[in-house]
Structures are given as structure tokens and as C-alpha cells.
Amino acid sequence: MNRPATTEAPSQRRLGMLEIDADFVEDVAVLVDADQHGMVLNLTSDLHPADLAQLLGRLSEEQAYKVFAWLPDAQASDVLVELTDGQRTAVLQDLQAARLRVLIDALDTDDAADVLNDMSDAQALGVLPDLEDTHDVAVLLEYDEESAGGIMAREFVSVPPTWTLEHVIEAVRAHATDIDDIYSVFVLGDNDRLEGVVSLKDLMLAPAEDPVRTVMHEDFISVPTDMDREEVARIMERYDLVSMPVVDSTGGMVGRITIDDVVDVIREEAEEDIQIMSGGSGIEQPDDTVWRVSRGRLPWLLVGLFGAGLSGSVIGGFEVALEQAVVLAMFIPIVTAMGGNAAVQSAAIAVQGLSSGDLWMGDIGARILKEMVVALINGVVLAALLCIAVFVFQLGDVPLLALTLGATMLTVIVLATTNGALVPFALKWLGIDPASAMGPFVTTLNDIIGLTVYFIYATTLYLG
Amino acid sequence: MNRPATTEAPSQRRLGMLEIDADFVEDVAVLVDADQHGMVLNLTSDLHPADLAQLLGRLSEEQAYKVFAWLPDAQASDVLVELTDGQRTAVLQDLQAARLRVLIDALDTDDAADVLNDMSDAQALGVLPDLEDTHDVAVLLEYDEESAGGIMAREFVSVPPTWTLEHVIEAVRAHATDIDDIYSVFVLGDNDRLEGVVSLKDLMLAPAEDPVRTVMHEDFISVPTDMDREEVARIMERYDLVSMPVVDSTGGMVGRITIDDVVDVIREEAEEDIQIMSGGSGIEQPDDTVWRVSRGRLPWLLVGLFGAGLSGSVIGGFEVALEQAVVLAMFIPIVTAMGGNAAVQSAAIAVQGLSSGDLWMGDIGARILKEMVVALINGVVLAALLCIAVFVFQLGDVPLLALTLGATMLTVIVLATTNGALVPFALKWLGIDPASAMGPFVTTLNDIIGLTVYFIYATTLYLG
Numbered sequence: 001m002n003r004p005a006t007t008e009a010p011s012q013r014r015l016g017m018l019e020i021d022a023d024f025v026e027d028v029a030v031l032v033d034a035d036q037h038g039m040v041l042n043l044t045s046d047l048h049p050a051d052l053a054q055l056l057g058r059l060s061e062e063q064a065y066k067v068f069a070w071l072p073d074a075q076a077s078d079v080l081v082e083l084t085d086g087q088r089t090a091v092l093q094d095l096q097a098a099r100l101r102v103l104i105d106a107l108d109t110d111d112a113a114d115v116l117n118d119m120s121d122a123q124a125l126g127v128l129p130d131l132e133d134t135h136d137v138a139v140l141l142e143y144d145e146e147s148a149g150g151i152m153a154r155e156f157v158s159v160p161p162t163w164t165l166e167h168v169i170e171a172v173r174a175h176a177t178d179i180d181d182i183y184s185v186f187v188l189g190d191n192d193r194l195e196g197v198v199s200l201k202d203l204m205l206a207p208a209e210d211p212v213r214t215v216m217h218e219d220f221i222s223v224p225t226d227m228d229r230e231e232v233a234r235i236m237e238r239y240d241l242v243s244m245p246v247v248d249s250t251g252g253m254v255g256r257i258t259i260d261d262v263v264d265v266i267r268e269e270a271e272e273d274i275q276i277m278s279g280g281s282g283i284e285q286p287d288d289t290v291w292r293v294s295r296g297r298l299p300w301l302l303v304g305l306f307g308a309g310l311s312g313s314v315i316g317g318f319e320v321a322l323e324q325a326v327v328l329a330m331f332i333p334i335v336t337a338m339g340g341n342a343a344v345q346s347a348a349i350a351v352q353g354l355s356s357g358d359l360w361m362g363d364i365g366a367r368i369l370k371e372m373v374v375a376l377i378n379g380v381v382l383a384a385l386l387c388i389a390v391f392v393f394q395l396g397d398v399p400l401l402a403l404t405l406g407a408t409m410l411t412v413i414v415l416a417t418t419n420g421a422l423v424p425f426a427l428k429w430l431g432i433d434p435a436s437a438m439g440p441f442v443t444t445l446n447d448i449i450g451l452t453v454y455f456i457y458a459t460t461l462y463l464g
Numbered sequence: 465m466n467r468p469a470t471t472e473a474p475s476q477r478r479l480g481m482l483e484i485d486a487d488f489v490e491d492v493a494v495l496v497d498a499d500q501h502g503m504v505l506n507l508t509s510d511l512h513p514a515d516l517a518q519l520l521g522r523l524s525e526e527q528a529y530k531v532f533a534w535l536p537d538a539q540a541s542d543v544l545v546e547l548t549d550g551q552r553t554a555v556l557q558d559l560q561a562a563r564l565r566v567l568i569d570a571l572d573t574d575d576a577a578d579v580l581n582d583m584s585d586a587q588a589l590g591v592l593p594d595l596e597d598t599h600d601v602a603v604l605l606e607y608d609e610e611s612a613g614g615i616m617a618r619e620f621v622s623v624p625p626t627w628t629l630e631h632v633i634e635a636v637r638a639h640a641t642d643i644d645d646i647y648s649v650f651v652l653g654d655n656d657r658l659e660g661v662v663s664l665k666d667l668m669l670a671p672a673e674d675p676v677r678t679v680m681h682e683d684f685i686s687v688p689t690d691m692d693r694e695e696v697a698r699i700m701e702r703y704d705l706v707s708m709p710v711v712d713s714t715g716g717m718v719g720r721i722t723i724d725d726v727v728d729v730i731r732e733e734a735e736e737d738i739q740i741m742s743g744g745s746g747i748e749q750p751d752d753t754v755w756r757v758s759r760g761r762l763p764w765l766l767v768g769l770f771g772a773g774l775s776g777s778v779i780g781g782f783e784v785a786l787e788q789a790v791v792l793a794m795f796i797p798i799v800t801a802m803g804g805n806a807a808v809q810s811a812a813i814a815v816q817g818l819s820s821g822d823l824w825m826g827d828i829g830a831r832i833l834k835e836m837v838v839a840l841i842n843g844v845v846l847a848a849l850l851c852i853a854v855f856v857f858q859l860g861d862v863p864l865l866a867l868t869l870g871a872t873m874l875t876v877i878v879l880a881t882t883n884g885a886l887v888p889f890a891l892k893w894l895g896i897d898p899a900s901a902m903g904p905f906v907t908t909l910n911d912i913i914g915l916t917v918y919f920i921y922a923t924t925l926y927l928g
Contacts (some may be wrong), residue, residue, distance in 0.1 A: 046683075050702045054821070062769035085803050172668055182665050183706075200664040201646050204636055224900065238514045240724040241704055242647075249695045259723050260704040266727065267701065269872070270734035271816050277738065278812035279805050286817040286827075290834060294841045296811045301842055301877075304805040305849060306695055318788050327785045329793045333775035333911055334796055341743050341768040346741035347514070352735050353750040357518070358548070362486045363750075370754060377758045389773065397586045413765075438742060440805050442538060447797055 004307035020051055021298060025058045025187040028245070032063045037070055053082035057287070061090045073099070085118050086287045092119060097126045108180065110261065113140035115173070139254075146233045149225035151265065152255030152263025155179045159184045159212060161195055166208040168198065181258050183243040189214045192252035194222060194245055216363040222247050225254060232257060233265045234357065257436040265433035279304070297405045300440050301337070304422045309453055311336070321463055326456050327396040331405060332451065338382065339412045339445045339450035343420035346371045354434050364425045371421040379413035384398035404462040411457075412450045419446060484515055489522045495835070496527045501534050511537070517546035525554045537563070540723055541570035549582050550751045556583060561590050569596045572644065574617035577604035596717040603718075612696045613689035615729065616710045616719030616834065619643045621674060622650045630672040632662065641919040645722050651680045656716035658686060658709055665781075686711050688716060696721060698821065738818070741902035743768070764904050771908025775800070775915055782919040784926055791860040792922050795869060796915065802846065802878045803914035804907045807884035810835045811901045814888040818898050828889045834881055840883035843874040861926070868926040876914045883910060 024043075031040045044052055044067070052071075056064040056079065068076060068091040080088065080103055092100065092115075104112045104127060116124045116137065131137055136154035140367050141150025157175045168185055175182065185203070186197040198214025208217045223232055223244045236244055236259060246255040272282045281296030288296075305425075315322070315332065320326055325351050349368060353359030359367065383406040389395075389401040424434035484510030488507075495504045508516055509533070520528040520543065532540060532555040544552065555793055556564065568576045568591060580588045580601065583681060595601055599616040607613025621639045623632050632649055639646065649667070652662040670679045686709045687696055700708055710719040712799075736746045745760030752760075779786070779796065786792055814831060817823030823831065847870040853859075854866040887906050888898035902907075 016604040022824075036797060048703060057822070065662075082924065092661055105588075169668055172665070173749060174668050176665060181704075181706075182716040200668070201636065201640055204664070204667075205640050206635055234487075237638060237724075237727050239512060242645075242723060259706060259727070263701050263723070263727060263730065266730050266734070267820070270730070270737075271820075273734075274738060274741065275812050277741070280807040280812050281808050284813050286622075286813060286822045286831075290837045290841070293813075293834075294838045297838070298842055298845060300809070301802065301846060302849075303804055305798065307851065308801040311801070313700055313796070313879050314795040316791075316794045322786075322790045322793055324774070326783050326790070329778075329796065330776040330783075331784055332793065332796045333779070333800055333915070334772040336768065336800060337768050337775070337904075337908065337911065337923045340907075341765055342761075344742040345744050345764070349738050349748050351755075352738060356735075358521070358750045360486075367750075370757075373754045374758045374761070377754070378762055381762060385766075385769060409692075441800075444801065447801065449796070455616055 013143050020054045020058065024392075025055060027060055028055060028067075028351040029063055032059065034065055035066075037442075040067060040373075041070060041072075045073075049078035050082045051258045052079045054088070056091065057087050065093070066089050069095075073102050074106065077095070077103040080115055081107060084285060084287060086285060088115065093124070097130075099128050099332055101130055108153045109133050109136045109140055110151065110255075112137045112144075116141060132433055144227060144295050146229050147225060148227040148229060148257060149224045149255070150248050151229050151261045152225075152257045153231065154354075156186055156245075156253075157182055158188045158192075158253065158258040161187050161211070161216070163206065163212050165203055165206055165210050165212060165215065168212050169208070171202070172203070172227055178289055181243070181260070183258070185257070186245055186253055187212055188253055191250065192254075194220070194251065194253040196220065197245065203249070205233075220245065222253075223257075224249070229265050230269050233262045233269070236262045237266070238357075259332060273433075273435040275431060276435045277351075279440045300315055304440040304444060307440065307447065310442070311447040314448060314455065315453045318459065321455060321459050324463055325458075327398060327401070328455075328462070331408075331454065332394070334386070335408060335450045335454045336447045338369050338409065339416035339446040342375065342378070342413045343416040343440050343442060343446045346374075346417045346420035347424055347442065350421045351437055353436045354424055354428055361425060361429065367425070367437070368418055371417050375414040375417035376410075379410040381410040382413060383407075401463050404457050407461065408450075408454045408457050413454050415449055415453070416446045436450065468920045489519060492519060492531075493523055493527055494832065496530055497542070499769055503535075504531060508535070508539075513542035514546045515542045517551070517717070520555065521548065521551050529555050529557070533559075535564050538570065541567040541721045544568075544579055545571060546738070546807075548749060548751065550560075550749060552579065552582050556587070561594075562592050563708070565594055571637075572619055573597050573600045573604055574615065574719075577614075580605060581609060587754075598912070607689060608675060609847055610693050611677045611689060611773045612687045612691040612693060612710050612721060613719070615693050615696065615725045616689075616721045617746075619721050620650055620709075620720040621646055621648075622652045622717065623676040625651050625653055625675070625680070627676050628672065629667055629670055629674050629676060629679065632674070632676050633667055636664070636667070643680045645707070647722070648913070649676075650709055650717055651676055654719075655714065658684070658711055658715065658717040660684065661709070664689065670764065684709065687721075688713070693729050694733050697726045697733070701730070702821075723879045726732060729796075736782060737815070737899040739895075740897060740899045743904045745751065768904040771904065775908070775911040776911055778915045778919065782923065785919060785923050788927055789860060792858070792919075795918065797871075798850070799872060799876055799914045800911045803880035805909040806839065806842070806877045807880040807906060807910045808902050810838075810881045810884035811888055811906065814885045818888055825889060825893065828886075831885050831889070832851075835885040836878060836883050839878040840874075842881075843877035846877060847871075847873040864926050866923045868921050872914075872918045872921050873924065875917050879913055880910045 027104065028040060048195040056067060089447050104115060118130060128134060129136060140154065155170055159171050172182060172185060185198045186194060189195045196210060196218050197220040198216045211346055221239055223235060225246055225248055242259045243252050244257050246257060248254045275282045275284060279300035284293060284296050386405045386409050390405060391396055395401055423437040427434045427437055492504060492507055521530060539623040568579060580592060592602060592923055594599060603641060604618065621635055623635050636646060636649060639707060647664065650658060651660045653659045660682045661684040662676060666679050687699060689710055689712055691747045706723045708721050709717050712718045739746045739748060743764035749759060749761050849872050850869045854862055859865055887901040891898045892899055
């Protein structure tokens with residue numbers, strides 16, 4: 001059986017990337033259902049672990065479980081790291097402790113800790129004590145998953161400052177098989193105190209008999225174990241680091257974070273922000289169960305319902321005005337939609353600036369002032385258009401309605417834009433993720449303010 | 465004068481990171497205004513380029529221009545790369561071509577191309593022909609900034625397959641000063657055809673007299689020059705690469721992309737998505753001028769106004785119904801807000817899945833079905849709560865209003881949730897960024913659908 005055709009050029013397929021397309025998944029699924037063990041492994045044998053994980057994700061749970069059981073240990077171990085949490089639970093559910101131990105032993109300690117974190121306590125405790133690196137993995141499990149300690153690995157090459165480069169290179173060789181990514185060697189003094197860092201490039205440049213102490217960089221950047229992983233990502237990104245040491249409270253080096261872990265953090269945090277902004281749980285995954293999804297979203301919908309109920313009661317409070325002029329009801333969606341849009345626009349840029357560090361708390365005054373100017377410009381344009389629409393369509397008592405709507409629009413745009421810029425700063429000050437500023441809560445608040453403004457103007461200007 | 469106190473522990477300050485806080489900026493600003501050249505350089509001399517760029521960004525344009533002019537060439541060159549586009553334009557505006565050339569010559573070719581891209585054509589053309597790497601930089605300028613060619617650097621270490629590792633290590637040494645980040649050596653055959661890749665670690669492991677051909681990895685991953693940079697980022701992320709070769713249409717290697725560039729791409733694309741979702745231009749920066757911000761946001765506000773106008777005209781079309789029962793107006797915000805919230809929730813997860821590759825076009829059927837089930841569950845809960853509210857507050861003709869609102873809520877939540885999940889797939893199929901699904905356009909569409917459903921039910925069930 002041939003590997004199915006893909007949309008990629010042959011030159012790229014040769015290079016190890018294979019698009020896991022629908023035909024390929026279908027072929028594998030048929031073979032799995034027919035228990036064609038050998039043929040399946042033939043198709044999957046030279047897949048990159050990331051591609052193989054994607055394939056498993058697109059098979060049924062039962063099929064994925066079968067394929068995972070057939071995989072050689074080395075491949076199974078690599079693919080384990082790449083699976084999503086849900087997929088991992090599925091393939092590991094009935095795995096024997098003996099095989100699980102072999103698979104986890106082949107992982108770096110940070111990946112091993114991640115896998116154990118995702119297992120049930122009973123399953124994890126059945127494996128942990130018998131691992132090769134039980135101590136290291138247990139140490140990692142102690143740290144908060146969202147902290148530097150939670151994403152670091154315990155594997156790194158360290159040498160004393162007195163060693164010559166020749167010895168250091170020997171040390172790198174000795175660790176070459178058990179540590180995948182070696183970018184730097186860490187020079188540790190007494191009590192594992194980190195004194196310097198040497199890159200592999202540095203090792204190649206200086207004479208082999210030089211002591212490492214004379215070559216190492218002493219102005220390295222390190223982070224404490226309890227630093228938030230988002231902050232860790234920002235530091236590695238800002239200073240273009242591929243590997244960074246993590247130190248404990250006594251200054252002793254306890255682990256190392258590599259750039260690939262941080263890339264995942266950046267992606268996850270961005271997804272989390274987008275979900276928070278859109279009223280999701282922040283952790284919803286495409287393969288979550290229906291109940292889980294529903295439970296994650298419902299709280300936000302309830303907040304939204306409560307808020308919209310308040311908006312409704314503002315309208316209810318002006319029922320008399322509405323009875324006098326039903327035409328006023330037509331503009332309710334304009335007031336709420338435009339306030340919401342303007343607020344989200346100004347909130348987005350404030351959230352982004354606060355998250356990247358381009359904005360800081362001290363910028364709040366200048367920021368609000370600038371947003372007010374933008375809002376005045378846009379508000380005038382929108383108010384003018386609304387007035388023109390009233391004239392063109394001859395709605396209600398034309399001049400009075402135009403005046404009312406123009407004044408409402410200008411006020412609402414300015415208030416909402418200012419609010420949108422203010423709330424992220426306020427949330428940050430309160431220690432809440434500024435991204436929440438763009439969620440349903442604030443939009444609802446703007447609806448209430450906007451409708452109140454509208455009906456006050458309507459009562460005083462239009463009906464007054 | 466002492467360096468101002470910072471909030472960081474001394475142990476961290478020693479390590480090269482300094483928080484650029486308000487006091488520090490203020491101290492520098494005062495010294496700059498007093499033209500205290502030497503004192504300013506004293507304060508800035510051991511700042512990391514990224515921190516120095518942040519400092520310049522927080523000074524006034526005039527102050528930043530002065531400080532930049534005072535900086536030694538090496539530091540000025542490093543900081544140039546870290547500035548935002550607007551800041552860069554400010555500090556470069558009146559710079560003499562001779563100094564500009566020196567600064568740009570010190571950069572890697574990819575950074576040089578970025579800087580030239582941001583300058584006016586006249587300024588760029590005044591410098592380009594006299595650079596040391598004129599040809600390489602000119603080649604890079606030809607590529608789309610959003611493509612692999614646009615983010616790659618032309619600097620890399622390459623060797624013929626016949627060389628021994630000893631020679632290869634010599635080649636790395638020879639390039640160590642002009643290429644900052646060397647992670648791998650590329651083995652090129654005839655016509656620069658890429659035949660294999662060796663990591664620095666590999667170089668240290670095998671005997672020095674082995675030919676590189678026997679050590680190199682032939683199953684490397686490479687990308688073509690015209691691949692979209694977001695796709696490039698996804699590949700480097702997926703396969704955990706720190707450096708990746710870029711090949712032209714003949715298979716010849718033309719450049720190399722490093723992970724730090726890709727980290728920036730991931731961050732920028734995430735920010736762009738968030739802005740597009742929130743109805744911004746996608747490229748707004750906190751330091752843009754008021755006019756630019758206003759111009760970027762106004763189109764979306766106009767789309768929103770037009771859409772809200774349509775929603776308003778739906779209400780206008782049911783003016784008779786509203787005259788009969790003004791109580792119906794109270795629920796307009798509930799209908800629009802809940803539809804919008806539900807749609808954005810389901811759109812967020814579809815956008816995220818499509819962007820990460822966890823979802824693909826073939827998943828559309830299963831996705832929609834799942835979302836409908838979630839919507840039914842949540843819709844029933846919300847409908848029930850709304851009915852209870854009608855009874856509790858004794859609104860309108862209680863049983864009929866409860867029936868109308870319950871039916872509306874269930875229909876609206878199901879339609880909006882389905883819409884939200886569908887639109888990202890449709891946009892992707894049309895070649896439009898799925899993130900637009902969460903912008904004002906779709907929210908508005910949902911408002912119109914929701915209000916139409918509401919007033920049809922109101923006319924038939926409540927008033928019928």
C-alpha cells in the first residue's frame with residue numbers, strides 16, 4: 001500500500017512534513033478497524049511525533065487507543081508529549097503501569113511532570129515512585145503549572161567554574177543523549193549557585209585549555225521559580241533567549257526553560273485572552289465534551305442575561321416616553337451596538353499595550369486623553385451621519401430627533417471609548433487579567449450607560 | 465548620580481534586567497533636557513538594547529532623538545532593531561546618511577531590511593547602495609514582509625558535504641563574530657542545494673576527522689521563500705525548531721529563519737487577531753497619532769452603524785406591534801446581547817481551532833452539530849430563567865410573554881451559536897482571516913436575525 005497523495009510538493013514531503021489530510025486519516029482508520037497492525041505502523045513509522053499526534057486526534061477515541069498501543073515505545077513516548085490533554089487521557093486510560101513507566105522514563109522531566117499532571121491521582125501515584133527520575137519529577141510536580149518552576153526541565157549541563165573547556169565539552173558529550181536540546185552550559189559554584197553561562201558557540205571559539213570561568217558570561221538573565229509563566233515568556237521574548245536558567249530563593253540553579261516551551265506559553269496565553277474576551281472559559285478546547293463546553297460558557301451568558309435585563313429595565317423605566325413616541329425604540333440597537341463597538345476598540349489597544357509592556361500604569365492619563373480626542377472625532381462623524389439619516393428617512397419630529405440622536409451618539413461614543421480604555425488599567429490595578437475588559441461584562445455596562453443617556457436626552461430634548 | 469532604585473531585587477538587577485520605571489525615565493528626561501550628555505550615557509551604558517528601546521519610547525520624541533544621537537554606534541545599532549516603527553522613524557528622521565550606513569552595516573541582513581523597509585524611499589535609497597551587504601539586503605527587500613523570505617536572514621554557516629567536522633568547526637569559528645546566533649550548520653551541494661543540517665551539538669559528538677556528510681541529518685524541514693510567515697511560525701512551533709532553512713524554487717538555500725523572529729510573528733499575529741476581532745485596523749499601535757487611530761477605527765464603526773441601522777429598521781417594521789405593547793421594547797437588549805454573546809463564544813473556539821490546525825474544513829459538520837447541542841442546553845437554561853423573570857416581575861400578559869420570550873431565546877441562542885461556528889469556516893474557505901468572524905459585522909448580522917425572530921414570535925404568539 002502506498003502512502004496517500006498529499007497536497008504538498010515531493011521536495012517537501014521528503015523533508016519529513018506530511019499533511020495529515022482527510023484521505024490519509026480515512027486510510028488509517030480503515031486499516032485500524034481491520035486490525036491491520038503492521039500496515040498501520042508502516043504508514044506511521046516515519047511520521048514526526050507532532051504529525052502522529054494530529055493523526056491520533058482525528059481518529060476515533062477507540063482507534064487512537066489501538067494505534068497508540070501498537071506504537072514502539074520510543075515513538076509512543078514522543079507522541080505522548082504532543083497530544084492534547086483530552087487525547088492523552090484517552091490513550092492512557094487502560095495502559096499498564098509497566099509500559100507507562102517506560103514511556104515516561106524516556107521523557108524529559110518537564111514533559112514527564114506534564115503527563116503526570118494530566119493523569120488521575122491514582123494512576124500518577126502508581127507510576128511516580130518507580131520512575132528513574134522520581135525525585136526530579138516529584139520536585140517539578142510541586143510547582144504551580146503556571147509558574148517558571150512548572151514549565152522548567154530539571155535536565156541541564158552544569159560544570160564547576162574551575163573546569164577547562166575541554167572538560168566542559170566532555171560534559172556536553174556525556175549528556176548529549178539524555179538531554180535533547182543543549183544550547184548552553186551552566187557554570188555552578190558552591191551550593192549550585194549560578195555563576196555564569198557559556199553557549200556551545202563560545203565553547204568552540206576559545207582554546208580548549210582555557211578555564212570555563214574566563215569564557216563564561218556573567219551578565220546572564222535568570223528567573224525565580226515562582227515567576228508567572230507569562231512573565232517568563234515576555235522576558236525570553238524581549239531578550240531573544242533560547243534557554244534560560246531558573247533559580248531558587250537561595251540563588252541555586254534548579255532548572256532550565258527552553259524557547260519551545262515558551263512558544264507554547266505565548267500561543268496558549270493568546271488563545272486564553274481571545275476566549276476571555278469573547279466570554280469563554282479561557283481553557284475550552286475544540287475536543288471538550290458538550291457538557292464541559294456548556295458549563296464553561298453558561299456563567300458568561302448568565303452575566304450577559306443579567307446585564308441585558310438591567311438594560312431592559314432602563315428601557316422599562318422610560319416606558320412612558322416610549323408610549324409617547326415608539327420611534328425611539330428603533331434607535332435602541334444603534335445606541336447599544338455603537339457604544340459596545342467603540343468600547344471594545346479602545347479596550348483592545350489598551351489590553352494589548354499593557355500585555356506587551358508598551359503601556360504602563362503611568363500612561364493612563366495620556367491614554368484616556370488621547371482616546372477622548374479620537375472619540376470626539378469619530379463621535380462627530382457618526383452623529384452627523386445619524387442626523388442625515390433622520391432627515392433622509394423623515395423619521396419622527398425630524399429636527400428634534402436629529403438633535404436627540406446626534407447628542408446621544410456623541411456622548412455615548414465618548415463615554416464608551418473612555419470606559420474601554422479605562423477598564424483595562426483598572427483591572428490590571430486590581431490584579432485581574434485586563435483581557436476581561438473586552439468580555440460581556442463591560443459591553444453590558446456600556447449598554448446600560450448608553451441607554452440611560454439616550455432616554456434622558458429623549459425625555460428632555462425630544463419630548464421635553 | 466546613582467542609578468534610581470527599582471522594584472527588583474539586587475540579585476536580579478545584577479543580571480542585566482532593569483525595570484524602566486517612571487522614576488528612571490523622569491531622571492533621564494531631566495538630564496536630557498539639561499543636555500547632560502555624559503550623565504545620560506552613564507545611566508544607559510549597560511542597559512540591554514530592549515530596555516534602552518523601551519526607555520526611548522517613554523521619552524518625548526525630541527528627547528529620544530537626542531539620546532539616540534549621543535549613543536555609541538554599537539549600542540545605537542542594537543537599539544534600532546528593538547524600536548517600534550514609529551519610534552524608529554522619529555530617531556532616524558534627520559540622521560546623516562554616513563552614520564545611518566554605519567548603524568545598518570552592523571545589523572544582520574534581516575534586521576537591516578526591516579529598518580530600510582520602515583524608512584522613506586528617498587532615505588532608504590540614499591543608504592542601500594553603499595552598504596557592505598547591499599546585494600543581500602536588496603534581495604531581502606524584494607520579498608513580501610509577510611513571507612518566509614521577508615523574515616529570513618541571509619547570514620548562515622554553510623559547508624560542502626565533503627568537509628570534515630574539523631573544517632566545519634573552523635567555519636563556525638570564522639563566522640562567530642558576524643553571525644550572532646549559530647545553532648546549526650547547513651550542508652550545501654551543487655548549486656547551493658541543501659543536503660543536510662548539523663547542529664552544534666552534533667559537531668561536538670563525532671570524531672573531528674569524520675566527513676560532515678556522515679553526521680548531518682537529511683530529514684530536515686525547510687520552507688519555500690513565499691510561504692506565509694504565520695505558516696512558518698506554525699511549522700517551527702509544531703516541530704520545535706530553533707532555526708530553519710529557507711529554499712528557493714530550485715531547492716537552493718537562500719536564507720535562515722531563527723526562533724526569535726518567529727516568536728515576534730506569533731505575538732504580532734495574536735495581537736492582529738484580537739484587534740480584528742474587536743473591530744480595529746489590526747495594525748493599530750499605542751503610539752499611533754490620533755488621526756491614524758481614528759481613520760483605522762472609523763470604517764468598522766460605520767459598518768456597525770449601518771448594521772445597527774438595519775436592526776433599527778427591523779424594529780421600525782414592527783412599530784405597530786410595539787405601539788400595541790411597549791413592554792416588548794424592554795427585551796430588545798436581551799435579544800441582541802444574548803445572540804451576540806452566544807455567537808462570539810462559538811466563533812472564538814472555531815477561530816482558535818482553525819488557526820492552530822486542531823480543526824480543519826472537514827470538521828465543519830461535526831462542529832456545527834456539537835455547537836447546536838451546546839446551544840440547546842444553554843438555550844433551555846436561559847429561556848427558563850427568562851420565563852421565571854417574567855413571572856416574578858409580572859411583566860405584560862405573563863403566560864403569553866413568557867412563551868414568546870422563551871421561544872425567542874431558545875431560537876436565538878441556537879441560531880447565533882450555529883452562525884458563530886459556521887462563519888469562521890466560511891471565511892476560511894473564502895480566504896478571509898477567520899478572526900473577522902468575531903468582529904462587528906457578524907454581531908450585527910446576529911442582531912438583525914435575532915430581532916426579526918423576536919418580533920415574528922411577538923406578533924404571532926403575544927399579539928396574535
